[in-house]
Amino acid sequence: MASASVAAPEAVKRDEDEALDQARTQQERMEQLYQKCAEAPEGTVFFQRDLANMAIANMQELVVILQELVDRHLMKIMQFDGEPCWKVRTKEEAERLRKLTPEERLLYHHIDQVQADGIWSKALRMRTNVTTQMLNKCLKSLESKDLVQSVMSVKHPNRKMYLLKHLRPSEDIAGGPWQSEGEFDMPLIRIVAEVVEKIIEKETCLEVPGNWNDYPRAATQDRSAEIARKKAQQKEVMDIEDTPVRTFRPPRDPNRITTVLRDSPKYPTATSLRDAINNANIIKDKSLSVADMEQLLEMMVLEGRLEKIMGNNYRLASRALSTQENFNGFVDAPCGNCPVFEICSDEGEISARTCVYFGEWLDTESEAV
C-alpha cells in the first residue's frame, strides 16, 4: 500500500525545492500538499514520512496542515500497523461532508471505519448511541447525499448493511463472484454459463453433416444386403404397424448437421473450466474458485443444460425436454393445461360438454351455457 507513495515523492522532489520558497503562506502549502496527494493513484495511503518527503512543509508545519485538512474533510486520518496515515478525499466529497449534521458525521465516521465489510444498522446504533429515529433519519440523509449505500447481507438476508458509497461490498456481505449488491448477477451468470456451454460442447461433441457416411443407399450390387432388405420387407408386412416402414434410415442431407457425442472425450471438470474462465478474463476484478465453478455447473445441471456423468465430469445435456413438441398424454390434451381444471366437474356450467377448450381443439361446437 505504502509503496506507491514512496515512489511519488522521489519523482517530484527536485521541482519542489522551488515550490518551498514560493509557498508563502500556510494556506498555500496546504493546498499544495493536497494537490500533490490528490495526484497520486486513487486510494493511496500517505504516511507522515511520505508527506514530509514531498518537501512542502517541515514536520511542525505538516502537523498543523494535516489537522487543518482533516478538519476540512479533505483528508482522512487512519491507522495502519499502529502508525497514523492519511488518505485524500475529493473536494466534492469534502464539501458534502462539511454540510453534515454532527450526528450524520458521527455515523459516517463509523461507517467509514468498517470499510467494505459494512455495518449492520443495529450495530451502528449500539456504537453511536443515537436514537433509532435519529439513526434512520441520518442514514436516509446520508444515502440521499450519495455518501453511503446500503446492501442486503447474503449471510443474514434481512440485515441491512451500510458502507461508503464508493466501496464495493466484500464477499462476506455481497456473496461470491456471482453476486453483486447482494443479488445474483443474472447477466454475468448468463454470459459465463454460455461460455462454459461452448467449451464443453467443443470438448465433448462433434458436428457431422447428414451425408457423413454416404454409402450407396440401394446397395443393389451387394447380395447380402439385398437379402437382408428382402427379409426386412417381408417382416414389415408381418408387423402391421402404424408406420409402413419401420427401419430407420437417416436423411442424407449434407446441410442437416447433427451433433454427436465424441467417443471417450476428455470431459471438462470444474477445475479446468474454472481456469478457462479465469484466463479468459470474463469476470472483472474477481477470480473464480473451484467451488464457485461447481456452484455454476450444478445449477446448469438443474437447468437441464448439462449432465453430470461419471463422478465429476460434465457433458452437454441431450435436448430432450427443450425441443420436444409433444409432452405427455395428459398435458397435450386441453384439460392438462386448463386454467379451470380444478373446478371443472362432471356436469354443470364448467364441464366437458360446455368446454370451450375442447371446442377449439376439436373444432366442434360445445354446449352453450
Place this chain on the structure above:
Amino acid sequence: MSYAQRDTPILAKLCTLLVEDQYGELASRIFTVLARHGRQTLPSIVRASYLNSRQIKYGLIVLIQQHLVFHSSFLDPTTTYYEIDWQQAYSLVRYGKILKAVEDRFGGKAANVMSNLIALGHTRIQDLREAYFPPSDNNSDAGSDSGRVNGKVNGHKPNGTANGANGHNNGHSNGHGEGEEDVNDLTIQSEEELDAIIHHLMLEGWIIRVDEIQYLSPGDIQGMVQREVLGEQHDGKMPSGVKAKEQMVFEINSRKRAMRDDWCRVPKCNSRKRLASDPDFSRTTKRLKQGALEWQPRDANNIVMLESGLVIRTNPEKISVALRTEQLVHLVEQRLGPVTAKIYEVMLRLMETTIARAYEPYADPPPSDPDAMGPEVQDKHLVTAQDVAKKLDKDLDILDGLDPYHVVRLVEADTRVRYDTTNRQINPPVDPTTLSYQTRTKVIDCHIRRLADDPFHFTTWHSRAGFSQWHVEFDELSKSLIQHEIETTIQSRGGDRGPLGVKLIRALKKKGKLDERQTCNTMMMPAGEIRQIANEMAVQGFVQTQEIPKVERREAKHSIHLIWYDRQRAREKLLHDTYKGMIRILQRIAFEKEKVRELLNKAERSDVVGNEEKWLSQDELSVLRKWKEVQDKLLLQLLREDDLVATLRDHTGPLTSP
C-alpha cells in the same frame, strides 16, 4: 396391495364410464353399486340398485366372465360377496394395446387368438378350438360362448372381433385397409396351429391358467393365506413378537407369490410326432418368428397338444411390461436417437419373456444390509451385444449417431476408411449392412455403452462372460421415468415459466427442504424471481410448503418458510389429474356422439351399411367423417393418457425416500 388395485373415487368414476361403454347399462349399473358401496352380497345389491335379482345375476355373470368382479363363493358358498377388480376394470382401456403389443411381438395370428380370448374373458381350450373349427355335427358340447364366436373368428383381423362393439381399443389402428389382409393370410389353419400359438403365448407369459382363487379379491386372498399360515405355524393364533410377525408376513408373501407363479406355469403338455398328413404350420410359425423375438426352441417334428379342459385367460399384468418397454424406448429415442432406441428395444424385448409383471407387489422386505447381498440379477435378465446382434434388424443403419472418428476404428477389421475432416465424410463410405458379425457386435456394444452412460442409466454393466453382460435396473429407471413425466408436465403447464418450475423441482429434489436463501443459492437466482413460481407449484400440488415460526407471536415476517418436493405426493397428484383428464375425454366423446346420434343410427341401419353413398347426403357424409375424426383424436389422446398412467402407477411401488 398393488397400486393398480387401489380404488379412489376418481378411478371409480373412470372405470364406471369404461364399463358402461363396453358392456352396456345393466352391467354398469351393478358396477356402479359395487363401486359406491364396496363389497356387497347379492341381496344388498338388490336393495341398492332398483334392479331385480334376475337382472343382477345376469349382469354379474357378464362382469365375472370378464373378471371385472371378484366373488368369494370359493371360500363360503352360502354367502357370496362381490367386489370390483379395479385393475382389470381399468385395463378395459388397454385391450387395444394388448393386441397391438402381441401383434408386434408375435404376429397377426397370435393377436387374433388374443383378441378372442379378450372377448371371452376366459375359455376352455376345447371351447376355443370349437369356436375356430366348428365340429361338423351340431351335437357338440360347446357352450353358448363358442356359438357366439363361431364363424366370426377366423379370417378376421383381430381388431374386428374383440373390439367391434367398442371404439376405444381400435384407436388409430383402424386405418389398416382390407387389402393388407389379402396379402397376409391370418387364418389359423388347424387346431394344432391354434394350440401352438396358445402354448407359445403361455411360454411368453401373455396367457395364464385360470384358477378359482383368481376370483377372490386381494383382501380375501390375504385372509385365506393368513389363516393357512396361522393354522400351520402358529396354532391358529396371531403371533405376538415382532420377529414372529415379520416371519408371518414373509411367509404370506412368499405363498402368494408361489400361488400366482403357479398360474403362469405352462402345464406340461402332450406332444406327438408330426405326421405327414398334418398341415405344416411350422413354416408359418417360423415366419412369425421373424417379427417375434424369442420363440421357445421347439422340436419342429413334434406337435403340442394342450389339454382340452384347460381354462385360460390373458395375464392382466403382462401388458404393463410391454408398456414399460415402450415408454423407455420412446425416451431413449428422444435422448439418444432412433438407432440406439431400436437396439434398446431389442434388449428389453429379450428380457420380457421372463418378466411376468412390471412390479412385484408381494416383494419381501428389502434386506437390512443390501450391500451384503451383492447385486442380485437373475441370469435370464442379462443381455449381451451378441444377443442383440442376432435379433436386430439387419437393415438398420447402426453407424448413425456415432462419432465418425470412432467409426473408423470400429470398422477397421472389415475395411480401412478414414474420416476426411474437410468435407466431413467417411472415405470410402461404409455400408453398415455389409459389416461382419464381429464388427456389428462391436458397434452395437458401442450403442449399449451410450445407454449405460446416460444419466438415466438405461442399462447397467453386470459382468463379463466372454462379452459384457448388461442388465436393466427397472425399479430405478421407473422412478426416473416418473420424475421425467412430472417434469414434463410442469414444463408444459408453466409455459414460459415452465423451465423455471422444472429447475425448482430439481433443486428441491436434490437438496431436500430449503429456506428461501438456500433456494436462491442453489438456483443462483434472486428470491423475487423464484417466489411466484414456487407459489404456482404449491397451488398445483407439486411443491409442499411449511412455515416455522421463530418468534412467539408467529409473525409470518419472522418465520422461516421452507419448501420441499415430495415425489410420491407429486406422483399421486399427477395420477389423479390424469384420471380426471381421461374422464373428461370420455365425457366429451359421449357428448360428441350424442350430437350425431340420429345420423349414426341411420348410418348403422343394415340397408345403409355398405351403401352410404347412396342413402346419405353429402352433408351427412361429411358430418360422419368429422365425427370419425373427432372420435379418433379423442381416443388417441385417451390412450396416450393411459401411457402416462402406466408410467406413474404400474411400474414401481410407493416412493418413500426423496
